Amino acid sequence: MRTVKVEIDHAPYDILIGKGALGRIAQIKALLPQPRVAIVTNATVAPLYLSALQSQLEEGGVNVLPIILPDGEQYKTWETLNLIFDALLTARCERKTTLIALGGGVIGDMTGFAAAVYQRGVPFIQIPTTLLAQVDSSVGGKTAINHPLGKNMVGAFYQPKLVLADLAALDTLPKREFSAGMAEVIKYGLIDDLEFFEWLEANIDGLMARDEAALAYAIERSCQNKARIVAADEKETGQRALLNLGHTFGHAIEAGMGYGVWLHGEAVAAGMVMAAHAARIQGALSDSELARIVGLLQKAGLPVVAPDLGADRYLELMAQDKKVDAGRIKFVLIEKLGQSYIGELSDEVVRDALAAGCRAH
């Protein structure tokens, strides 16, 4: 079992990565202020992993309330969040009840938000079951729901007490969802870890074949990168925004196409290609470096051409981005291969990058 430590000073916590992490009941129990948990999951994950977790907790003397939500990004809403509160209140869950998120990023984001606000805050634990959730959404404490006008528009920063990333859970993950997780993995290489980007180029076949050692390394390195960035800037007053590489374009794709049509990771992949085009236009990337980024994303089974929503529609959607400051859109930009920064783009470069990102390669 690999352990990554997240050192946010008021709330340090561990990320355990490895086969069997889901069965680390002692670690969970040690953190419970009261032997009572609510496991929030969805209709797809429940039949796969809920009963094993629930029975092990119950055998350990923990009272378990399962809450099963509908599955899908389109359900990351106020209405679904309310189902969690309805269940917690009906079962008279108290302030010392711990919420456990068992599922992908949608479940993690909603459970974290529910934990942040239920009775003004209860403890929560992340048990991520998708690759994306294991490398990204379960770590760092961003929680949210979507709004028809924009992604993750209502939420809170609220850290989990523990993250259990069980590699065995990935065995049941559909290929398309696995690829979506790879987008966020590749993102870390492009943000500030050229060595990891090159390791990914060398090991992409093994990763796509879900080789256990390669996967464990990629998840650990991704979590280390995320933990380092979040520890330096938990509330995104500066450098944490680097984790948004490809997301300004990507969130516009998700909202513009209708939540759930493009998976988050797919939209981020096409968004990173748009960011790479902007860098190419500005001379920060060569043609061959742009081709390396596109090639790696393609080998990971990801789309590299964005839907053509029209530049004006993209600009309208991107104007809702949470990084907008005094009306100006801030982008995560590529300085060179393996190094990114936060900055602005001229209207002309944005339009050229949007047009290039929507054209076939």
Ligand SMILES: NC(=O)c1ccc[n+]([C@@H]2O[C@H](COP(=O)([O-])OP(=O)(O)OC[C@H]3O[C@@H](n4cnc5c(N)ncnc54)[C@H](O)[C@@H]3O)[C@@H](O)[C@H]2O)c1
């Ligand atoms: N908080 C953050 O820092 C952060 C970071 C990245 C993404 N996100 C958010 O995460 C969400 C995307 O997460 P996701 O890609 O995990 O999507 P998801 O939660 O929708 O899960 C993807 C699909 O896989 C299913 N699934 C989950 N685990 C499975 C398993 N082990 N076997 C079979 N099927 C399984 C789910 O039911 C779902 O149908 C988006 O809402 C995105 O905005 C948040």
Ligand SMILES: O=C(O)C(=O)C[C@@H](O)[C@H](O)[C@H](O)COP(=O)(O)O
């Ligand atoms: O943790 C972060 O910070 C991230 O930006 C990680 C992203 O992968 C993730 O999609 C996040 O939810 C996006 O945040 P948002 O603030 O743009 O909604």
Ligand SMILES: [Zn+2]
């Ligand atoms: Zn993301």
